[in-house]
Amino acid sequence: MYSFKNDYSEGAHPRILQALVETNLIQEDGYGGDQFTQKAIELIKQHIGNDDVDVHLLSGGTQTNLIAISAFLKPHEAAIAASTGHIFTHETGAIEATGHKIIAVDTKDGKLTPAHVEQVLNDHPDEHMVKPKLVYISNSTEIGTIYQKEELIQLSETCKKNNLLLFMDGARLGSALCSKENDLELSAIPSLVDVFYIGGTKNGALLGEALILCREALKEDFRYHMKQKGALLAKGRVLGIQFQELFKDNLYFELASHANEMAEKLNNELKKEGFSFLTASPSNQIFPIFSNALIKELQTKFAFHIWEEVDKEHSAIRLVTSWATKESEVVAFVEAIKGRAL
Amino acid sequence: MYSFKNDYSEGAHPRILQALVETNLIQEDGYGGDQFTQKAIELIKQHIGNDDVDVHLLSGGTQTNLIAISAFLKPHEAAIAASTGHIFTHETGAIEATGHKIIAVDTKDGKLTPAHVEQVLNDHPDEHMVKPKLVYISNSTEIGTIYQKEELIQLSETCKKNNLLLFMDGARLGSALCSKENDLELSAIPSLVDVFYIGGTKNGALLGEALILCREALKEDFRYHMKQKGALLAKGRVLGIQFQELFKDNLYFELASHANEMAEKLNNELKKEGFSFLTASPSNQIFPIFSNALIKELQTKFAFHIWEEVDKEHSAIRLVTSWATKESEVVAFVEAIKGRAL
Amino acid sequence: MYSFKNDYSEGAHPRILQALVETNLIQEDGYGGDQFTQKAIELIKQHIGNDDVDVHLLSGGTQTNLIAISAFLKPHEAAIAASTGHIFTHETGAIEATGHKIIAVDTKDGKLTPAHVEQVLNDHPDEHMVKPKLVYISNSTEIGTIYQKEELIQLSETCKKNNLLLFMDGARLGSALCSKENDLELSAIPSLVDVFYIGGTKNGALLGEALILCREALKEDFRYHMKQKGALLAKGRVLGIQFQELFKDNLYFELASHANEMAEKLNNELKKEGFSFLTASPSNQIFPIFSNALIKELQTKFAFHIWEEVDKEHSAIRLVTSWATKESEVVAFVEAIKGRAL
Amino acid sequence: MYSFKNDYSEGAHPRILQALVETNLIQEDGYGGDQFTQKAIELIKQHIGNDDVDVHLLSGGTQTNLIAISAFLKPHEAAIAASTGHIFTHETGAIEATGHKIIAVDTKDGKLTPAHVEQVLNDHPDEHMVKPKLVYISNSTEIGTIYQKEELIQLSETCKKNNLLLFMDGARLGSALCSKENDLELSAIPSLVDVFYIGGTKNGALLGEALILCREALKEDFRYHMKQKGALLAKGRVLGIQFQELFKDNLYFELASHANEMAEKLNNELKKEGFSFLTASPSNQIFPIFSNALIKELQTKFAFHIWEEVDKEHSAIRLVTSWATKESEVVAFVEAIKGRAL
Known part of the structure; x- marks a missing residue:
């Protein structure tokens, strides 16, 4: 029986397996200190067209969400998300388990707007409530919709004006950017959001998400957070080899x-x-x-x-x-x- | 330059890569619901000679340690470890980040004894201190030593007598069990410890640790903890295929x-x-x-x-x-x- | 200008201050080991008509909520609350800060019903979501309504059937029980809920809430949780003296x-x-x-x-x-x- | 039988009780918005001789330690303390429960020196270990010793040089400052440490510690942290009245x-x-x-x-x-x- 259940039913694109086989016996340092990871990071930066970002390779979406969000928020700060957002509904309280409330907003299409964000800010005026600090969006969203560039610009401005971080879950960013309705360039994203990721698991890799940190203040010590949450793979090369293959051309x-x-x-x-x-x-x-x-x-x-x-x-x-x-x-x-x- | 730095400098044993290639396009359910994971679990149980254990496949040692320990302990409970123990020195406070203190004990050879454990219990008499609840040991230890069966029996009895869980970090369990000085059978472990794992990353896999839960009370809802901490891989097959290959014979x-x-x-x-x-x-x-x-x-x-x-x-x-x-x-x-x- | 802002605008009932003055120089053990705390607990048990409960005196409502809920839940378990519930809206994410999601339910009168609870259970079928484990209600509620005995019986049965804990925030329990519309006896509460508290701060004390643990399984080690969260006052007598005065008759x-x-x-x-x-x-x-x-x-x-x-x-x-x-x-x-x- | 067990065996100094009685029926805002708290803060600043500090009144030492330390540290950052330090031995893992490791150092007199701190920094070079970020000292220490001004200056310089926060637990600061061997002025402390507190509970109050934040970066949103951890008393006046009395002269x-x-x-x-x-x-x-x-x-x-x-x-x-x-x-x-x- 053929499955349309999800986009992770098979293994990896054959070129990725081939690359794993070819590099297999080359000795490399652990924990991402290998040449493949370094090369993958370089290639991703080239695709983004931006050398001022930091790139980290992680294993999966929930892991990436929880490490990044908990690294960036102080204990009293909260995330705002659509009520369909993956972190709110489908990650077993992973964000809350790091101590942070998610403020959920009902939307008609899975997308957050400036009005949504402003309403949440109005509803959280003082220290008796959490302080909204990060806006979580997914592109494409959990219900298949995508953000138009202008929508993202508006949301980004609202976040900047209110000193909020904007985080884009890109588990399916490939599909969003390659959509016929898309008008958002990969290279435009770092100026619009503070952090996003390029999902590999759901687009041809065995596992792997490339997290892109676009602001200086978010970069410091990020590998500590990865290690602390169990995300620094001893054989970091496994992620590096895959992303190198995915981004060495337009695969x-x-x-x-x-x-x-x-x-x-x-x-x-x-x-x-x-x-x-x-x-x-x-x-x-x-x-x-x-x-x-x-x-x-x-x-x-x-x-x-x-x-x-x-x-x-x-x-x-x-x-x-x-x-x-x-x-x-x-x-x-x-x-x-x-x-x-x- | 040849490296003796660690046991994760290369990729995977070629048979593992071969298996990944051969199974690549078979569609399977995600999150460990695939046939390979199910088969791997069955094979591991056969090797252990015990069908009463639960087996879960995770990505790495720190991840396995933090998920298991935080799943088993209540907020006021603490782990006891040798001061050379991996969780105490080399995991960026991963256990403390889940809320639990590690009580460190200096040892001469990296191994905990009943006397160590009893001293810690004596030093923690009341609610002004944490309550020791779990004894963490590594086999082989971080300094290469291994537990003799009799040592483990003594430690196990001390734990049972004092209502303590005994957790064995087996990141290098293969090396321990195959040591010429070893007299501990894999099949004996489930009766001596409450939980342990069989490390794959440091013994031929690309990534992967097989966690074995040996007590009924520890089994409930364990997959919730995996998901919450970002350890339930969408393509769980990646772990299943590897462990299937490692345990389908004596590889x-x-x-x-x-x-x-x-x-x-x-x-x-x-x-x-x-x-x-x-x-x-x-x-x-x-x-x-x-x-x-x-x-x-x-x-x-x-x-x-x-x-x-x-x-x-x-x-x-x-x-x-x-x-x-x-x-x-x-x-x-x-x-x-x-x-x-x- | 006279204030109707809240029920904590003044100090304490004069009899409480008088008792503090009279006992002031009596030497007592710290951390609740004093005679006053012991006597207060005894009096509260008498008023409840139940000697099988454990009573602990804490400082305030948020403190009581967060200590009890985090003591009772495992990392993947969540609380269900009305969206008007104090823990959801007005405690700066105190519960989430201990790692637990609150699943909020919109209600018309601030009260949860069996149907609300069952809907939440239906919506949380597996390990990709948190596991609902505790139902949080307030009596009186944050919008002044109270639970009728029959409503509480129904809710209690739903909780028992589904293996959920029922927690009653009693910051204003005095007002609820003394309402003309109330038909719930204090003595009936321990059989209906698993844990509740009798609020002192909003009913005449300087500070203080009496937490009542009604189930054996919830009692173990509770003082550890109090100490760990900073709630074990060195001069525990301050709470003991106040509750002794409030419950030595019908004050x-x-x-x-x-x-x-x-x-x-x-x-x-x-x-x-x-x-x-x-x-x-x-x-x-x-x-x-x-x-x-x-x-x-x-x-x-x-x-x-x-x-x-x-x-x-x-x-x-x-x-x-x-x-x-x-x-x-x-x-x-x-x-x-x-x-x-x- | 007369007790020399501790310094919290009795109630409060009679002048404090008198002040509670006299102000009892004055209506005030809750949560520290009352005139007494404001006046107490003003008086404490005058005693310190520094208007650039923020003062917050909390209930007890463990509460103060855990709120401040968890507010200031990021998830991967750790505190350094003497192994006799109260947070390491006697607070039921309160700091670890907020996610942070304490790195303990054996000392001969309960006091940390620059050499201790530098050794810890040397031992924690990279992301596989926690990052030391805060130095916790007590004055007087848990074993009765006090810091000489020159010792504190040296330690403070070491902290500044290494970008570490210096936190002074002052549960018994009164006794330290009034010791015949003391040469440290209260007014000198804010330039030497980043945060400290003036203990009330062990020096005449019913309960209460005055936390002094000496650096701009530590002040932001501090009341959120207090509320989240259950430390914002509804009747904040209880703390305000007491500290007003203690500091309106030299009591x-x-x-x-x-x-x-x-x-x-x-x-x-x-x-x-x-x-x-x-x-x-x-x-x-x-x-x-x-x-x-x-x-x-x-x-x-x-x-x-x-x-x-x-x-x-x-x-x-x-x-x-x-x-x-x-x-x-x-x-x-x-x-x-x-x-x-x-």
């Missing part, structure tokens, strides 16, 4: 583009067939609404998550594509729903 | 044996040459004492850590061997120190 | 009854005048709705908090009465609003 | 001087009789060495702590005097040991 973006194309194809065909969607998503996660009967049928041939009940007879499901998604399976899925939208 | 033990043989050869030759040692180590780390002049010379040909000053003219260095250590380089090292012991 | 309840009578008088007169209220409160906090013009006028004569905007022209204010509220000032307030309800 | 210093005189008298008489001491203490705690037989006898007439075994036949005891110590009881104690030094 990272080619993989994301393939994922998006597969999602777009699904999207277009479903629309053509008359299905509606929970959200309009231009990235690699789409949320079509099917009758429960159709869902039952589809489950015999494909694996996917049921996202939420829409009404008694219908539910939204989540279809996720990746660098590894086979076009033939997309075609098969479309075949399976043809003429079933009535 | 894990063959790799450790090779490391030990290389260390033993170094050890024997150095002894024969008249050098003395900081500690008597039967495992894959040895600590010979050289004149500073000789150290300087050796540093032009080999990489290693200077461990500590012995007197103004001499220092102990640390030589670490691994599954990947080449015998020819061991021979070269021995050549380089021949006749230099005067 | 505690007489003070709460006076507060309620003053609130009721305000309530009745405001109703008679035709004013409406944000919530129907039978305790010592009431929330009448006034025109902004009237509020401005009243502010020249009385101090109080503006609670929230109701519409552009009207706001709800909070009036709080206490053991020390003077009836003459209540009368003066009523005079000031007479005929102003149009 | 604080008169009380400490009395305690010291009583200790000195004991000290002199014991010396004259030929007894020796564990440490030479010029403050209100002394540690004479008695035969175990004599100790047994004395325990029938006086209460005190046995500090530690000196040899099989002798132990050191701790005698503590306070503002409330009666000279007649000192005389009685001296009588009881006369001629018993053989």
Whole structure:
């Protein structure tokens, strides 16, 4: 049964495995002191077009979120997030476990706006409440939407004006940046946010996220935080080799583009067939609404998550594509729903 | 320049890489729900000869230590460790960062005894001090020594009598169990300790530690703790495939044996040459004492850590061997120190 | 200007000060080992009619909440609270600072129901989310409402069925129990909740809350938690003497009854005048709705908090009465609003 | 039986109780917004002779230590303390519970020197270990010794040079400053340390410590930390009234001087009789060495702590005097040991 459950169902892009094999017996220093990690960092900086950032390679999204946020906040400071934000709903209280409250805001599309942020600031006037200090956004969001450049500029200005840090969870940044609706350049991000990451796990790596620290004040001692939270891999080379491969040319973006194309194809065909969607998503996660009967049928041939009940007879499901998604399976899925939208 | 700096200078044993390549495009569930992880757990249980344990695969030693210890202790409870213990000296306060004090005990050989533990209990009589609750030991220890079975039995009884958990850090358990001086069977460990782990990172894996929970009370909800601390890899298969390969036959033990043989050869030759040692180590780390002049010379040909000053003219260095250590380089090292012991 | 801002504007009931003076030079052991604390605990148990509870005296509400909740929860466990709950809104993230998420539920009257709790449990099915473990309620609530006995019985059964702890914040328990609408006996509480406290600070003491642990499993080592969080006062007698005085007869309840009578008088007169209220409160906090013009006028004569905007022209204010509220000032307030309800 | 167990056996100095009684019914704002707290802060600043400090009133020593240290340190930063330091031995891991390691140093007299600090810095070179950031000292120390001004100047310079914060626990600062051997002026302290506190609980108050923040960078948002840790008393006036009374003239210093005189008298008489001491203490705690037989006898007439075994036949005891110590009881104690030094 073919799975559209997520973008981490397979291993790594073959070029990455090849690189692991080829470098395997070269002796290197541990904990990221290896040549591969150093080269990967250099390549990432070149892609960003910015040498003033610090780059650290970590293992996964929750780990990256919790280390960065806890490193940057003082004990009384809190993060603001959409109520759909990964840190609020899907990380087992990882941020709170480091001592920090997340102030959740309901949004219609998973994206935070200046108005959301300002409302939270108004609601937290004094020392009887936490002090909002960091704004957490995801791009693409957990429901597939992406930030337009102008939206990000507005949010960034609001954060600067109010002395808030802006953190962009980029677990699926590849898909966001390669979306047809995207107008945000990778090189523009460091001036707009204080910290972000480029997700590898969900775009072709075995594991790995590249965290980019864009402000001087956030850089100091960051490796201490990584070590303290168990994120400094003895064989840091494992991460370095992977990111070196992803960024030594445009592999990272080619993989994301393939994922998006597969999602777009699904999207277009479903629309053509008359299905509606929970959200309009231009990235690699789409949320079509099917009758429960159709869902039952589809489950015999494909694996996917049921996202939420829409009404008694219908539910939204989540279809996720990746660098590894086979076009033939997309075609098969479309075949399976043809003429079933009535 | 050949490195004896540590046992994580190379990548993984080739069979592991081969397995990653072969399984790469098989779709699997995330977060350890894959067939490889399930199979690895089954194989590890078979090697232990015990089906009543729970096995979890994690990424590294510090991560494993901090998740397990923080999962098991209440806020006022503390760990007891040798002052050479990895958690006390070399993990950037990872345990304290989860809220728990480590009570350090000076030892002569890196090993805790019942007398050490009882002294700590006597020194902590009431609620004005932390309550000692967990005894942390490493096998092999950070200075290369190993626990004899009888020592472990005594320590285990002391812990049981005093309602203390016994935790064995097995980052180098392979080397300990394959040591010529070892009389402890893997299968005996679950009855002697409450929790331990089988280190992969330092014995042939790219990354990975297999944590073994031996008591019912420690098993509940453990995956919540893994997720909360950022240790539940989306592609959990990466760990599963590696441990499946290491334990589908005796690869894990063959790799450790090779490391030990290389260390033993170094050890024997150095002894024969008249050098003395900081500690008597039967495992894959040895600590010979050289004149500073000789150290300087050796540093032009080999990489290693200077461990500590012995007197103004001499220092102990640390030589670490691994599954990947080449015998020819061991021979070269021995050549380089021949006749230099005067 | 007379203040209806809160119930902690004055010092202590004169009998408490008198007791402090009379016992002042008696030498006693520190940290609650004094005769007064022991006697106070005995008296409180008598009032509860239950000798199987443990009683601890602490300094304030936030301190009590954070120590108890962090003592009872494991790292991955969370508290459920109404979104108006004190721990969620007004304690500067004190609970999160101990590592635990609070799952907030919107309610119409500040009270949690079995349906609220069950919905939260449904929304938290696995290890990717926190595990709900403790239900936090306040009686009286932060908006003046109280729990009827039957409501508490239902909630208690839901908690027991789902293995959840039920925690009652009793900062204003005196006012709740002495309310005319109350049908809950103090003696019934230990069978319904797992832990609660009897607030002293807001009912006549200088400072002090009496925490009641009603389950064996929660009692162990509790003083360690108090000490660790800085709550074990060297002169524990300060708390003991106060609670001894409050509970050696019915002083505690007489003070709460006076507060309620003053609130009721305000309530009745405001109703008679035709004013409406944000919530129907039978305790010592009431929330009448006034025109902004009237509020401005009243502010020249009385101090109080503006609670929230109701519409552009009207706001709800909070009036709080206490053991020390003077009836003459209540009368003066009523005079000031007479005929102003149009 | 008269107690020399500690300096918190009685209530408060009568003038403090009198002030509580006289101000009791004046309505004031909560949480330190009252006139008494404001006046107390002003008076303390006048005594210090420095208006550039921030003063906060807290309830006790452990609370003050944990709030200040956790407010100032980032997650990977650690405190350095003497192994006799109160935070290391006697606060149930309160500092570690906020996430920070304490690096303990053995000293001969309970005092840290520049050499101690520099050794710790040398031992913590990189991100695999915590980063030492704060030096914790007590004055007077837990074993009765005090810092000479020149010692403090040296330590302060070492801290500044190495970018370390210097924190002085002043639970018994009154006794230190009023010691005959003291040459440190209260007014000199803010230029030498970054933060210190003036202990009230052990010098005549019911409860209360006045924390003095001497550096701009430490002042921001401090009340958030107090609130979050449960230290912002609703009736903050309780602390304000007490410190106002202690510092409106020289009461604080008169009380400490009395305690010291009583200790000195004991000290002199014991010396004259030929007894020796564990440490030479010029403050209100002394540690004479008695035969175990004599100790047994004395325990029938006086209460005190046995500090530690000196040899099989002798132990050191701790005698503590306070503002409330009666000279007649000192005389009685001296009588009881006369001629018993053989």
